[in-house]
Amino acid sequence: MKLLTHNMLTSHVKGVTKGYPLLIKATEVKVNEVEFNPQFVCRMIPKLEWSALVKAADDLGHRQDLPAELEPDYEKNEDLLKKVHRALLEVEVVEGSLQCPESGREFPISKGIPNMLLNEDEV
Amino acid sequence: MLISHDLIVLGGKMCIVYSSNPHTHSASVSLQSPFVCLDGLSEEDVRWVMARSVCAKSAFELWGHGRTCAELQTSLSSYPSENMGPFMHKGSTYKINVYTFNKTLLFADRIKKIDALEFLPFEGSVSLKSPEHIFCLLEDYGTDPNNIPEHPDYMYFGRWIADGQRELIRSHSVKNRHFIGNTSMDAGLSFIMANHAKVHENHLVFDPFVGTGSLLVACSHFGAYVCGTDIDYNTIHGKGRSSRKNHMWRGPDENIRANLRQYGTERMYVDVMVSDASKSVWRKAALFDAIITDPPYGIRESTRRTGSHKDITKPLDVMYVESHVPVSQAYHLSDIFTDLLNFSAEHLVIGGRLVYWLPVYRPEYCDEVVPLHPCLRLISNCEQTLSSHTSRRLITMEKIKDPEELDSLAHLSDPRFSPYQGHNAFRQKYFSGLNKKSSKEDIKVDINGE
Numbered sequence: 006m007k008l009l010t011h012n013m014l015t016s017h018v019k020g021v022t023k024g025y026p027l028l029i030k031a032t033e034v035k036v037n038e039v040e041f042n043p044q045f046v047c048r049m050i051p052k053l054e055w056s057a058l059v060k061a062a063d064d065l066g067h068r069q070d071l072p073a074e075l076e077p078d079y080e081k082n083e084d085l086l087k088k089v090h091r092a093l094l095e096v097e098v099v100e101g102s103l104q105c106p107e108s109g110r111e112f113p114i115s116k117g118i119p120n121m122l123l124n125e126d127e128v
Numbered sequence: 129m130l131i132s133h134d135l136i137v138l139g140g141k142m143c144i145v146y147s148s149n150p151h152t153h154s155a156s157v158s159l160q161s162p163f164v165c166l167d168g169l170s171e172e173d174v175r176w177v178m179a180r181s182v183c184a185k186s187a188f189e190l191w192g193h194g195r196t197c198a199e200l201q202t203s204l205s206s207y208p209s210e211n212m213g214p215f216m217h218k219g220s221t222y223k224i225n226v227y228t229f230n231k232t233l234l235f236a237d238r239i240k241k242i243d244a245l246e247f248l249p250f251e252g253s254v255s256l257k258s259p260e261h262i263f264c265l266l267e268d269y270g271t272d273p274n275n276i277p278e279h280p281d282y283m284y285f286g287r288w289i290a291d292g293q294r295e296l297i298r299s300h301s302v303k304n305r306h307f308i309g310n311t312s313m314d315a316g317l318s319f320i321m322a323n324h325a326k327v328h329e330n331h332l333v334f335d336p337f338v339g340t341g342s343l344l345v346a347c348s349h350f351g352a353y354v355c356g357t358d359i360d361y362n363t364i365h366g367k368g369r370s371s372r373k374n375h376m377w378r379g380p381d382e383n384i385r386a387n388l389r390q391y392g393t394e395r396m397y398v399d400v401m402v403s404d405a406s407k408s409v410w411r412k413a414a415l416f417d418a419i420i421t422d423p424p425y426g427i428r429e430s431t432r433r434t435g436s437h438k439d440i441t442k443p444l445d446v447m448y449v450e451s452h453v454p455v456s457q458a459y460h461l462s463d464i465f466t467d468l469l470n471f472s473a474e475h476l477v478i479g480g481r482l483v484y485w486l487p488v489y490r491p492e493y494c495d496e497v498v499p500l501h502p503c504l505r506l507i508s509n510c511e512q513t514l515s516s517h518t519s520r521r522l523i524t525m526e527k528i529k530d531p532e533e534l535d536s537l538a539h540l541s542d543p544r545f546s547p548y549q550g551h552n553a554f555r556q557k558y559f560s561g562l563n564k565k566s567s568k569e570d571i572k573v574d575i576n577g578e
Contacts (some may be wrong), residue, residue, distance in 0.1 A: 010355060010399040015411040025411050040395045045330040045353060052415055094398070118364055121357075121403040 006103075006119050008061050009093040012053050014119075016105035019127055023107045026057040030111070031101035034065055039094045046086045049093065050079060062092045162229055163268060163284065165190065171289060178290035180350070182319040185294055188264055188286030197244060200283045204248065212249065215261045215287060220252035223259040225288075231269040231276050241265055245285070262288040293319065299391075300345065306386050307366055309340040313422055318346035321420050324508065324524045325481040327352045331417035332398070336405040336471065339363055341384030343420045348393035352417070356384065357403035364402050406467045414477045414530070423464050425487040425520070465499045469525070473503035476527040481507070485520045493519075503529050 016024025055075045062068040071088055079085055102111040103119055110127070113120050162185075174187045191212070192204030216222070224245065226238045233241075245265065252261075264287075267280035300315040302308050313321070321343060327333055329351030335343050338356025340363060348354050358364050366383030388394045403409050405423075465486065472482040482504065488497070488511075498509055504525040513519045 006401075007399055010401075013411055013413070013415050014409050017407055017409050042330065042395075048330050049332070052413065054411075116365065118399075119401045119403075120361065121401055121409045122359070122361075123404075123407065 006098045006114050006117055007094055008058060008065075008096055009049060010119075011061055011098075011103070012058050012093075014103065014121075016107065016110070017121075018105050018108045018110050018123065021105060021107045024105055026054065026061065026106070027103040027112070028106055029061055029064055029098060029101065030104055031065055031098045031114075033098075033100035034067070035097045035099050035117075036067070036091075036095050037097060039090070041087060041090050043083065043086045043090075046090045046093065047080050050075070050089065058089075058092060062096065065096060065098070067092065067096045161268065161271070163266070163282075175290050178292050180323055181292045182294055182296055182316055182323070184292035186264075186291050187289045188266070188284070189289055190284060190286045192286075193282065193284045195282055196279075197283070200285060201247060204285060209249065216248075216250050216252055218251040220261060221255035221259045222250065222252050222261040222263060223254055223256050224263045224265065226265045226267070228267045228280070229269055230271060230273060231267070231280075241267075264288050296349070300349070302342065305340075305342075305345075306390050307340050307383055308342075308372070309363060311422070311424075312340045313342040315342075315346070318342045319349070321483050321522065322346040322350055322352075324522065325418040325420050325483040327418050327420070332415065333418045333420060334416045334475075335421045336403075336419070336468070337421045337423045338384065338400055339422070341387050341400070343422065344384065344397075345387050345391060345393070347418070347420060348388055348396035349391065351396070353396050353398050354388075355398040355400065357401045357405065357409075359402065359404050361402045364400050405471070406463065408471055408474075410475055412474060414480070415475050417477055417480050419468075419472050419476060419480070419482045419484075421468070421484045423468065423484060425485075462499075469499055469501040469504060470531075472525070473501050473527060473531045478527055478529070480527050482523075482525045482527075484523055486523050487520050488518065490517050490519055498523060501525070503527055503531050 011027065011029065014025075014027055016027055018024065056073070059068065059071050059073060062071055069088055069091065071092060072085070076082065076085070079089075097117055098114050099117045101114045103114065103121075104111045164184075171189065174189075178184060178187050191207045192200055192202075194200040194203050224242045226233070226241050242265070263285070266284040266286070268282040268284075269276050270281050296319055297314075297316045300318075302312050302314055305312070325333070325347075327347045327350045331347075331352040333344070333347045333352045333354050335341075335354075335356035338344060338358045339360075341354075341356060344354035344356055361367075364384070366386070384400050385394065385397050388397045401409070465484075468482070468484060476482065486498065490513075495509070498506065498521070500506065505528045507524040507526050508522070509524075510522040511519050512522065
């Protein structure tokens with residue numbers, strides 16, 4: 006699971022109102038090289054919850070100086086864009102789980118794939 | 129849109145002949161002819177279309193046309209010579225091809241036809257290997273292979289501009305793809321869907337019924353970053369029984385990511401997840417530039433969602449028990465589309481498109497059956513016949529506004545949503561003509577057939 010995806014996921018456990026962001030509990034993390042595409046990064050940044058991205062990267066030990074706040078002129082800062090690119094697309098959680106911050110319910114991640122299915126009694 | 133609509137019906141190859149006359153956009157499209165004549169386009173417009181179209185075979189700038197050689201010659205003489213000049217001047221190189229539709233010509237006859245064009249003011253020299261300009265004589269011998277006329281019904285002469293992307297149908301054929309399933313979308317249709325969705329470089333595209341990822345493969349080819357979900361754990365993980373003849377189980381390199389890797393677009397892979405499309409896991413925001421999907425019809429793959437027991441679950445694959453979905457509630461077809469439209473209204477960017485297949489029972493179909501949503505504008509509705517009583521329709525919608533609280537309730541009272549309820553019986557109707565025992569199909573794809 007990449008942090009771009011994580012940034013957009015929320016807990017859908019019944020009754021939960023503060024289900025975002027999901028807490029990442031990783032037992033295996035990988036970093037893959039992915040071709041840097043500044044245009045894509047610039048298109049994604051406005052869609053992100055920036056603090057959630059920083060926290061997630063930090064929790065995984067891959068924050069790499071991502072600033073706590075996003076500067077307004079980020080489009081021109083190639084250094085920053087490369088760091089964002091790395092966090093969004095190159096860091097992957099291979100094994101672990103995503104935890105709902107309100108209910109504590111965990112969604113397992115196996116071989117990089119989260120399983121977001123709820124059980125019959127949770128629906 | 130006009131072109132791809134007609135060609136889903138034709139299912140075929142097409143030659144575009146266009147002129148740069150400054151008329152308003154118009155097209156003459158005969159469903160029987162492989163030729164389409166368009167006005168009011170520039171060369172740049174045409175190149176742009178041909179770079180994306182998998183329906184169009186070739187595009188030519190029309191210089192002359194007619195039913196006979198005499199008419200063609202007259203037509204060519206009235207083509208402005210200042211438009212010909214840039215491509216025929218001394219020092220340029222060219223060659224002339226002859227394309228005959230629905231007829232095979234002897235080589236000698238082709239040469240005769242090229243020689244008959246001698247009256248054209250070519251000043252450059254012929255280069256068969258690497259000409260700067262290619263010209264074509266296109267002859268239409270009709271569409272009946274059992275009744276080929278001696279002389280062409282119609283002739284066109286033009287300057288070749290570009291070929292379409294039909295090669296993608298072969299290069300991305302499901303026959304050669306690492307990872308396939310019973311219902312993998314064929315390459316041609318996948319690319320058509322990506323075009324309907326106006327998928328572009330740097331887009332983020334989502335498929336909520338991703339299966340084996342055929343639609344994501346096509347979108348990644350056009351430069352979009354892709355993600356998908358499916359309720360079936362085994363399909364997402366690339367496990368379970370193979371859909372190929374002669375193969376029992378899927379191998380380790382059979383999954384969606386491997387498919388993208390096969391075509392060199394792994395860098396466009398974002399994520400896939402096991403998830404129930406009726407229970408969104410995404411935060412409320414306009415996240416996706418396009419949503420492209422082929423929802424289950426309830427025939428080959430069952431329609432499922434998580435919920436309380438009502439149906440009997442099918443026997444589990446012994447090897448993958450721990451992975452099995454806690455699923456058993458039947459997902460009514462009309463609910464799938466209501467959920468899909470609501471999801472799209474919520475999560476598409478403004479101007480973003482939803483493209484999906486709607487299964488239809490033909491004897492009862494009317495346009496009112498197509499689901500609507502106040503935030504989505506219906507762009508197109510193209511039918512592909514599956515059998516005498518069933519078809520599927522490729523529906524394209526575009527998001528025009530963000531949903532307010534009221535909208536998700538308002539549409540329920542819209543009478544347009546109830547007609548599709550009748551289609552819940554789609555599965556029963558599909559099988560009404562078949563052996564009732566085979567309601568759970570287990571079809572292996574014959575890899576020699578598409």
